[in-house]
Amino acid sequence: MITVIDHKEPQKAKPSEKFLTPKKLYLPLSQHTGKPSNPCVKISDLVQEAQLIAKADGYISSNLHAPVSGKIAAVERYNHPVLQSAEAIVLEPSGTNKEYLFSEPAKSLKKEELLEIIAQAGIVGMGGAAFPSQVKLKPPKKIITLIINGCECEPYLTCDHRLMLENLKEIFLGIEIICRIIEPSKVIFAIEENKPDVIKQLNLYVNTKKFNLPALETVILPHEYPQGSEKQLIYNTTNRKVPGGKLPLDVGCLVHNVATCFAIYQAVYYSKPLIERLVSFCGEALTSPKNIWVKIGTSLRELFEQKILELDCEPAKIISGGPLMGIALTDLDYPILKSTGGFLFLKPSPDPVSEQPCLKCARCVDNCPMGLLPLEYVRQVKRENYESLTGYNINDCIECGCCTYGCPAKISLVHYIKIGKGYVPKSN
Amino acid sequence: MSLKVTSSPHIFSSVNTRQLMFGVLIGLIPVAFASLYFFGIRALTLILNCLITSLISERIISWLRKKPSTLSDGSAVVTGLLLALILPPSTAWYAATLGSVFAIFIGKHIFGGLGANIFNPALIARAFLMAAYPKMLTTFIKPRTIDAVTSATPLVLKKFSQTSTGIRDLFLGNVSGSLGETSALCILIGSVYLLARKIIDWRIPLSLILTVAVISGTGVLLDPAKGSVLFHLLSGGVLLGAFFMATDPVTTPVTKKGRYIFGIACGCLIMVIRYFSGLPEGVMYSILFLNAFTPLINRYTKPKPFGR
Numbered sequence: 082m083i084t085v086i087d088h089k090e091p092q093k094a095k096p097s098e099k100f101l102t103p104k105k106l107y108l109p110l111s112q113h114t115g116k117p118s119n120p121c122v123k124i125s126d127l128v129q130e131a132q133l134i135a136k137a138d139g140y141i142s143s144n145l146h147a148p149v150s151g152k153i154a155a156v157e158r159y160n161h162p163v164l165q166s167a168e169a170i171v172l173e174p175s176g177t178n179k180e181y182l183f184s185e186p187a188k189s190l191k192k193e194e195l196l197e198i199i200a201q202a203g204i205v206g207m208g209g210a211a212f213p214s215q216v217k218l219k220p221p222k223k224i225i226t227l228i229i230n231g232c233e234c235e236p237y238l239t240c241d242h243r244l245m246l247e248n249l250k251e252i253f254l255g256i257e258i259i260c261r262i263i264e265p266s267k268v269i270f271a272i273e274e275n276k277p278d279v280i281k282q283l284n285l286y287v288n289t290k291k292f293n294l295p296a297l298e299t300v301i302l303p304h305e306y307p308q309g310s311e312k313q314l315i316y317n318t319t320n321r322k323v324p325g326g327k328l329p330l331d332v333g334c335l336v337h338n339v340a341t342c343f344a345i346y347q348a349v350y351y352s353k354p355l356i357e358r359l360v361s362f363c364g365e366a367l368t369s370p371k372n373i374w375v376k377i378g379t380s381l382r383e384l385f386e387q388k389i390l391e392l393d394c395e396p397a398k399i400i401s402g403g404p405l406m407g408i409a410l411t412d413l414d415y416p417i418l419k420s421t422g423g424f425l426f427l428k429p430s431p432d433p434v435s436e437q438p439c440l441k442c443a444r445c446v447d448n449c450p451m452g453l454l455p456l457e458y459v460r461q462v463k464r465e466n467y468e469s470l471t472g473y474n475i476n477d478c479i480e481c482g483c484c485t486y487g488c489p490a491k492i493s494l495v496h497y498i499k500i501g502k503g504y505v506p507k508s509n
Numbered sequence: 510m511s512l513k514v515t516s517s518p519h520i521f522s523s524v525n526t527r528q529l530m531f532g533v534l535i536g537l538i539p540v541a542f543a544s545l546y547f548f549g550i551r552a553l554t555l556i557l558n559c560l561i562t563s564l565i566s567e568r569i570i571s572w573l574r575k576k577p578s579t580l581s582d583g584s585a586v587v588t589g590l591l592l593a594l595i596l597p598p599s600t601a602w603y604a605a606t607l608g609s610v611f612a613i614f615i616g617k618h619i620f621g622g623l624g625a626n627i628f629n630p631a632l633i634a635r636a637f638l639m640a641a642y643p644k645m646l647t648t649f650i651k652p653r654t655i656d657a658v659t660s661a662t663p664l665v666l667k668k669f670s671q672t673s674t675g676i677r678d679l680f681l682g683n684v685s686g687s688l689g690e691t692s693a694l695c696i697l698i699g700s701v702y703l704l705a706r707k708i709i710d711w712r713i714p715l716s717l718i719l720t721v722a723v724i725s726g727t728g729v730l731l732d733p734a735k736g737s738v739l740f741h742l743l744s745g746g747v748l749l750g751a752f753f754m755a756t757d758p759v760t761t762p763v764t765k766k767g768r769y770i771f772g773i774a775c776g777c778l779i780m781v782i783r784y785f786s787g788l789p790e791g792v793m794y795s796i797l798f799l800n801a802f803t804p805l806i807n808r809y810t811k812p813k814p815f816g817r
């Protein structure tokens with residue numbers, strides 16, 4: 082674990098804004114872990130907002146809906162932050178935004194019916210992994226503890242923070258739904274200490290028992306990175322260690338991000354599929370960093386063309402995601418995905434240092450939250466001695482970036498680890 | 510727009526190699542001052558000699574190896590200063606020069622340069638000089654004298670003539686010995702700085718010092734003539750070795766368990782040499798010996814990954 086300057090000012094203090102009228106949307110069919118969805122519309126079809134445009138293909142897959150009413154312009158390859166390029170539905174909006182009506186879900190709704198609503202709404206884990214929620218909510222084992230992840234440990238990003246501050250009640254209604262489905266005996270709301278404004282509200286909810294939840298506990302964690310990483314979070318809140326190669330459900334836990342809970346609330350209370358999300362736009366190269374509600378599929382370039390965002394100076398790097406695990410982009414032509422938490426516009430660093438010899442100072446070993454020997458991966462990959470990597474448990478690496486962050490020799494350890502992983506079979 | 514595309518992460522801590530080396534130099538300032546105070550002009554010329562020779566050697570070797578200059582990483586300065594501080598004040602200039610060349614050429618660059626050496630360059634150079642000039646390297650002078658009045662070190666006095674040295678003199682450094690080894694006080698001041706700035710890890714110094722304390726404590730109980738715990742900790746090179754030599758990251762284990770093993774084994778070896786060998790002191794050989802075992806220690810103390 083490392084302590085990083087959080088760089089969350091000024092965006093965390095600003096109320097979120099909205100930009101829901103894009104001119105063109107690029108909707109990759111693969112915005113989730115699993116098989117890409119299957120388009121169920123044709124080119125030049127007219128679609129309504131919230132209409133299904135691509136169906137889940139198989140068990141681990143997810144539905145995709147039209148974020149706005151409009152015309153299907155194309156189905157073609159487009160830039161994708163994770164896959165570089167992928168098949169996407171191009172939608173040209175026309176007409177007005179849809180109104181969604183609030184309706185309290187009937188108490189009689191069964192688990193399966195709730196699950197079906199979530200599956201239909203195309204909800205995926207919005208913390209970054211984008212795992213289809215309906216699959217995660219159907220665990221083959223009994224879940225004892227539901228952990229709600231409100232850590233947001235990556236520096237700069239504040240979309241979860243703003244969401245919790247502005248929509249905590251709705252998040253809790255979403256948690257209620259999850260509890261109705263998986264019936265845990267305990268709910269832990271995990272949050273980092275750097276969000277005192279949210280913690281205050283949380284305490285109010287915990288004390289007043291406003292919501293129909295089993296034992297609810299708020300756990301305030303120190304501001305450390307990667308506090309929000311699933312295995313670390315489970316350990317730091319329940320003292321249970323997820324064994325290597327196993328899943329949280331193997332220790333009776335399930336972790337859901339706050340934004341996912343909000344999406345579940347909207348699906349159940351408003352019949353609104355996952356077509357919008359709150360995204361952080363931050364970094365020193367922006368004149369005014371902020372959080373904006375955007376339609377899924379909005380391209381980064383459009384936000385600049387429409388003067389929603391402005392550059393203060395030429396950025397040296399644009400990153401999809403946080404500064405420690407995010408992916409560097411080549412230009413502005415990238416769409417916002419269901420799992421995109423933010424974009425980062427970094428100024429050039431004053432003195433970029435090239436890689437120096439490893440001093441074996443073991444700061445990477447001390448920083449590694451998985452208890453690995455990161456420097457060994459670099460040594461073995463440089464020697465092309467890939468067979469030895471399994472012995473050093475390279476697949477346990479979560480690529481959190483703590484090793485590279487603290488390296489005095491400025492060695493890009495994660496880079497070598499990614500190369501190494503390519504040569505090692507996935508099995509554990 | 511020309512964007513840089515690299516693997517994550519995209520932000521970095523400010524710590525860098527040069528800063529770490531510079532930190533060690535700051536930690537050595539009190540020690541260097543003590544050596545100037547106790548050994549005057551001899552200390553000054555030795556330190557300058559070793560520093561300049563190390564820097565010139567470092568420059569020449571990068572030229573010979575057709576590599577960019579490595580002067581700016583600061584490691585040659587650290588090696589030069591450390592070597593000076595573990596030499597007797599009366600060391601001849603040519604021996605110090607030769608030692609510095611040896612430290613940089615053979616100690617470091619023959620293995621591939623910074624980070625690749627097996628042995629601590631300053632210590633291996635001292636071991637080399639010990640073999641080349643055994644008499645010179647075991648002759649010490651009294652502190653704070655203008656003429657070179659030969660005098661035995663506290664460890665020699667203890668071992669061969671059963672004479673004890675006052676703890677106060679040992680602590681302040683008013684005894685004969687190598688330039689930077691005499692003043693425990695100044696070494697501790699420098700060490701506190703290194704520990705506070707997290708430039709060195711505490712595991713090796715702590716386990717080494719505790720081991721020496723436990724063994725010498727047991728020893729003095731069995732035979733009061735063996736010297737007290739404080740005597741063994743404050744005399745010779747234990748403190749300088751523990752905080753400045755056994756913490757050299759390049760030549761010591763990377764695993765936490767390995768660091769304890771290194772420290773304990775080193776402490777044991779020091780006491781074995783002091784008690785049972787023909788030599789009065791064994792810090793240098795102990796650390797060098799353990800340096801050789803570092804890869805092996807690393808291999809057998811692999812940490813258990815989280816959840817396995």
